[in-house]
Amino acid sequence: MSEPAATYPWWHSAVIYQIYPRSFASSKGPIGTLAGVTKNLDYLRDLGIDAIWLSPFYRSPQHDAGYDVADYFDVDPRFGTLADADEMIQAAHERGLKVIIDLVPNHTSEDHEWFQAALAAGPGSPERERYYFRDEPNNWLSIFGGSAWTRVKDRADAPGSSYADDEQYYLHLFDSSQPDLNWDNPEVADLFDRILRFWLERGVDGFRIDVAHGLVKDPALPDYAGHVQMVQGDDGERPPMFDQDGVHEIYRRWNKVLAEYDGDRMLVAEAWVDPPERLARYVRDGEMHQAFNFDYLVAPWDARELRAVAEQVMATFAAVGAPTTWVLSNHDVVRHASRLGLRETGKGPNGIFATDPQPDRELGLRRARAATALMLALPGSAYLYQGEELGLPEHTSLPDKVREDPAFFRTNGLEAGRDGCRVPLPWRAHEPGYGFSPSGETWLPQPEDWDIYAVDTQLSDPTSTLYLYRALLHLRKAWQLGEADFVFLPDVPEHVVAGVARTQTGAEYLVFTAIGKAAPLPAGWQIELATDDLTESGEVPADVTVWASRA
The missing domain is CATH 3.20.20.80 (Glycosidases)
Incomplete structure (x- = not known):
């Protein structure tokens, strides 16, 4: 059973x-x-x-x-x-x-109410503890380029504000409009x-x-x-x-x-x-x-x-x-x-x-x-x-x-x-x-x-x-490939990626991708879908994937 x-x-x-x-x-x-x-x-x-x-x-x-x-x-x-x-x-x-x-x-955004409150509250305030405000920045860089720190008084909205003379810096691994939250808070x-x-x-x-x-x-x-x-x-x-x-x-x-x-x-x-x-x-x-x-x-x-x-x-x-x-x-x-x-x-x-x-x-x-x-x-x-x-x-x-x-x-x-x-x-x-x-x-x-x-x-x-996408997604669901046991085939040409998916019902399906040049399909398989036309000899052409079922 x-x-x-x-x-x-x-x-x-x-x-x-x-x-x-x-x-x-x-x-x-x-x-x-x-x-x-x-x-x-x-x-x-x-x-x-x-x-x-x-x-x-x-x-x-x-x-x-x-x-x-x-x-x-x-x-x-x-x-x-x-x-x-x-x-x-x-x-x-x-x-x-x-x-x-x-x-x-x-x-968050710099427009988030927390960050606006932090700017207004000033150094040493509980509001600033929700972010990373420091008197001296380290050398971290932003993923978007430049320093990961901005001095408060250098912000475009600083002149004429209550923090125009604020010397503290805040951390932003991304844009200066995206201050990092302090998850220790x-x-x-x-x-x-x-x-x-x-x-x-x-x-x-x-x-x-x-x-x-x-x-x-x-x-x-x-x-x-x-x-x-x-x-x-x-x-x-x-x-x-x-x-x-x-x-x-x-x-x-x-x-x-x-x-x-x-x-x-x-x-x-x-x-x-x-x-x-x-x-x-x-x-x-x-x-x-x-x-x-x-x-x-x-x-x-x-x-x-x-x-x-x-x-x-x-x-x-x-x-x-x-x-x-x-x-x-x-x-x-x-x-x-x-x-x-x-x-x-x-x-x-x-x-x-x-x-x-x-x-x-x-x-x-x-x-x-x-x-x-x-x-x-x-x-x-x-x-x-x-x-x-x-x-x-x-x-x-x-x-x-x-x-x-x-x-x-x-x-x-x-x-x-x-x-x-x-x-x-x-x-x-x-x-x-x-x-x-x-x-x-x-x-x-x-x-x-x-x-x-x-x-x-x-x-x-x-x-x-x-x-092609509709066909792939239909077969993927019909064949239950997402839950299958998958094993790569060992004896294939070095320019080929190939593997067999064995589903919970015992059915087996082959995926075979030829990269850079054509390759013959292993014997015993019936092609069900190909991403482009096959060669006249029936080989899988360069840069083509086929899905196949047991013949």
Whole structure:
């Protein structure tokens, strides 16, 4: 008698679609809205996903596209209202979709009432203990460029204010408009308990935790010789601002809060942590439920490296009983349809200027389709970034005058920044703004040739990337690949990544990716799906993935 199939919570193998609200769809103007999301939920349901994750839509001055939160308990009027959020959550649930929202606990906006009170209260006040105010700064650098410290009296709003002569500095690992919270202060923990409960009671199913590895700092705030973006220094030591052991106490507390609510609510960590054994600590029992697997995202398009990364991460997460996550694109990196078309195919630059070497668009898309098919065959949970199902490339010719990413400004234009992956989506090929908004307005300009990527164009083309994603997601669910046991095949050419997924029903499926040159498929398999046409001899061509069942 066979053993009963294991049952898992929904997030264990979910395909989760990231919505960047300002660029998904608008119901009224140049910036996307929550009502625009609600209007297009049928499109997302038909795509075959299980959940949506929305980047921040809280009240914010938008100095960093909403990751500078002024009020965690309200929706920014640019995106709509709390009623719009409630309607979106309900409408998603009616379609069988879960809803995850971003939580930004490392820092607030400078407009947050706490920080305004801290400025007004002055040095030595309890209000300043909620942040990191110091008489002397250390040498830390901002991830967005420049110093991670700003002197209060040097702020643009200081002249004529009560703090015009204030010599103290405050810490901001990101922009100067994003002061870091001091998690050693119990008021901070109490605030975020309230924030979690506020949104859980409105029906959200989980939270993506921004900068999850950065909340706790070494209390001594020592100087650090490495670059702040490094999760592990050249000497093997962790930076004093990242991956401190104290963060785990926070997530154990949050896990208990989520456990008070029905429905398998979840936490997923954005934690750029190395090595994988350190990342696995975030998903131990009683802490986070998932953590983004960035090692896979930044791996180059190389068979040996992709397999090595996948095997290591799968084994490391399995050791703590957690599912692996997979992701190739998000709002912080060059889109993988372009990144994989560059000469160097790892993480890639922080944005691409028109004067930089340009991606090979055809090769990039071919590889992106293959990479996605490989990723979706692996067990665990997969994250998709809006527009990747259309094969959208990075916008590499944005004029500098329209850029908004603080990374561009704080590096004095040395980095293009992340605006190129955040351009509003094309919905209808022959409408102004490709149907993004009723007026045709878009907060960033779209490329002139994006009609070929528009949703309505691709829906009429069975060879389109949108059709491919729908087919992949349908088979992934039908074959139960997210919960399968997966083993990489040992005896394959060195330019091939191949493995067999064995499902709980005993069925076996093959994923086979040829990288750089063609390769023959092993005997005994019947091809069910290929990301591009096969060769005349039946071989799997270069940069193509196939899914196959037992012949």
